[in-house]
Amino acid sequence: MLAKRLIPCLDVKDGRVVKGVHFVSLRDAGDPVEQAHIYDAEGADELVFLDISATPDGRATVAPMVRRVADDVFLPLTVGGGIRTVDDMRAILLAGADKVSINSAAVKTPELISAGAERFGSQCVVVAIDAKRVAMNNETMNNEQWADGQPPATNNQSQATNPQPPTTNHQPRWEVYVSGGRTPTGLDALEWAARVVELGAGEILLTSIDADGTKNGYDLALTRAVAEIVPVPVIASGGAGSLAHFAEVLTEGRADAALAASLFHDKLLSIGEVKSYLAAQGVVVRR
Amino acid sequence: MIALIDYGIGNLRSVQKALEHVGATVTLTEDADTILAADKVVLPGVGAFGDGMKGLRARGLDGVVREVVRRGAPLLGICVGMQVLFEASDELGLHVGLGLLPGRVVRFAPRQLKVPHTGWNEIATRQSSNLFRDLPAGSFAYFNHSYYCAAAPELTLAATDYGGPFASVVGRGRLYGIQFHPEKSQAVGLTLLRNFVEQG
Numbered sequence: 174m175l176a177k178r179l180i181p182c183l184d185v186k187d188g189r190v191v192k193g194v195h196f197v198s199l200r201d202a203g204d205p206v207e208q209a210h211i212y213d214a215e216g217a218d219e220l221v222f223l224d225i226s227a228t229p230d231g232r233a234t235v236a237p238m239v240r241r242v243a244d245d246v247f248l249p250l251t252v253g254g255g256i257r258t259v260d261d262m263r264a265i266l267l268a269g270a271d272k273v274s275i276n277s278a279a280v281k282t283p284e285l286i287s288a289g290a291e292r293f294g295s296q297c298v299v300v301a302i303d304a305k306r307v308a309m310n311n312e313t314m315n316n317e318q319w320a321d322g323q324p325p326a327t328n329n330q331s332q333a334t335n336p337q338p339p340t341t342n343h344q345p346r347w348e349v350y351v352s353g354g355r356t357p358t359g360l361d362a363l364e365w366a367a368r369v370v371e372l373g374a375g376e377i378l379l380t381s382i383d384a385d386g387t388k389n390g391y392d393l394a395l396t397r398a399v400a401e402i403v404p405v406p407v408i409a410s411g412g413a414g415s416l417a418h419f420a421e422v423l424t425e426g427r428a429d430a431a432l433a434a435s436l437f438h439d440k441l442l443s444i445g446e447v448k449s450y451l452a453a454q455g456v457v458v459r460r
Numbered sequence: 461m462i463a464l465i466d467y468g469i470g471n472l473r474s475v476q477k478a479l480e481h482v483g484a485t486v487t488l489t490e491d492a493d494t495i496l497a498a499d500k501v502v503l504p505g506v507g508a509f510g511d512g513m514k515g516l517r518a519r520g521l522d523g524v525v526r527e528v529v530r531r532g533a534p535l536l537g538i539c540v541g542m543q544v545l546f547e548a549s550d551e552l553g554l555h556v557g558l559g560l561l562p563g564r565v566v567r568f569a570p571r572q573l574k575v576p577h578t579g580w581n582e583i584a585t586r587q588s589s590n591l592f593r594d595l596p597a598g599s600f601a602y603f604n605h606s607y608y609c610a611a612a613p614e615l616t617l618a619a620t621d622y623g624g625p626f627a628s629v630v631g632r633g634r635l636y637g638i639q640f641h642p643e644k645s646q647a648v649g650l651t652l653l654r655n656f657v658e659q660g
Contacts, residue, residue: 176581249602266470294506
């Protein structure tokens with residue numbers, strides 16, 4: 174049976190790890206190879222490197238960094254951050270990454286998804302979606318929805334006969350944000366998820382902006398809603414704080430993988446501990 | 461010396477590094493003479509089946525790979541490099557393969573399954589093989605693919621369950637194919653590669 178995956182996410186800047194494992198006797202805590210080895214030994218199923226370099230020079234360090242890690246650590250690698258063109262994707266894949274993750278660039282240029290999938294195969298193309306729950310009667314979203322001055326078309330009889338803002342007394346909705354979760358796009362997260370898969374995305378890395386950093390658990394409703402509509406694997410991200418959170422998101426949330434950053438980096442939980450717990454809960458994990 | 465065939469597709473570097481890690485001397489090459497002179501040959505592959513076959517044919521390597529197998533030198537195909545050993549694939553239209561092994565390459569049934577089949581899945585050995593020496597029972601390997609080889613039971617050295625069993629390792633004589641990525645499957649993958657390098 175296919176195992177559920179646990180994935181640590183490392184932030185890198187200018188080729189150095191800026192958010193990674195703490196409190197270990199690292200010779201060099203900023204060295205991506207050393208960081209990767211630690212997580213490999215702990216039983217990580219895959220590593221995500223997110224480049225947060227702010228400059229072209231910084232971004233140019235990513236492919237060489239990936240090459241150093243991939244030459245030495247025989248584990249699947251997903252690399253995201255600042256990837257804007259098919260050539261960017263190619264450079265990262267040739268350096269030894271298994272998948273590239275695109276986020277803002279996919280929203281700006283959806284054709285990048287199909288171009289990448291055609292060139293390298295869907296299995297190499299991950300689309301990262303940062304989603305934020307739309308508050309009830311949220312003005313911004315409603316204005317977006319009703320931009321033409323008409324209620325949105327709907328199959329829902331009660332809505333059609335009694336036009337109300339779409340979020341009222343209905344399923345929760347989520348909006349896609351870009352630029353590190355700062356910029357709203359007006360896109361509905363579920364619609365966007367379905368669209369990126371149509372375009373050729375082979376996996377979705379789904380982050381709840383609301384849950385991210387809270388350690389109060391993944392957004393189960395969001396994760397499940399996306400996992401149920403897309404025919405590709407979903408990596409849940411944002412909010413991991415306890416053993417139970419992992420079990421929840423991988424069962425109730427229907428995620429195929431769970432990503433965490435600071436929880437693992439700060440050693441609040443080790444990957445081994447999480448895997449033992451999941452196995453005891455009947456979740457299939459690689460041991 | 462192991463010839464790692466460079467036919468213009470995918471990430472060859474990780475396969476090369478993994479083979480070197482287990483002690484092999486690897487030459488990345490598209491030269492027919494070098495490939496035919498090698499002790500063993502590895503045919504890697506990431507990407508689409510059709511592109512892979514096109515890359516082989518454009519370099520005249522389809523005939524070279526057949527000749528390697530005819531001479532009985534150990535050859536290992538990985539992922540798409542395994543798939544092209546078969547007769548044909550349905551990926552993005554009908555494509556004819558090398559036909560060194562009988563069977564077709566088909567897509568996982570969508571709707572019931574998440575496709576691609578991405579992640580770590582168990583490899584259950586069906587036949588004894590040199591490749592499996594020192595491999596613990598119930599080992600997991602890393603897969604990332606949407607198509608699989610519909611191989612006959614007699615070719616299937618190991619099977620993996622994804623909506624039903626499919627061939628994750630195939631072999632006939634000294635010709636082998638691995639559907640998962642041994643170069644990305646940590647200790648399990650390195651064990652298989654070491655076995656190929658040391659025994660074949």
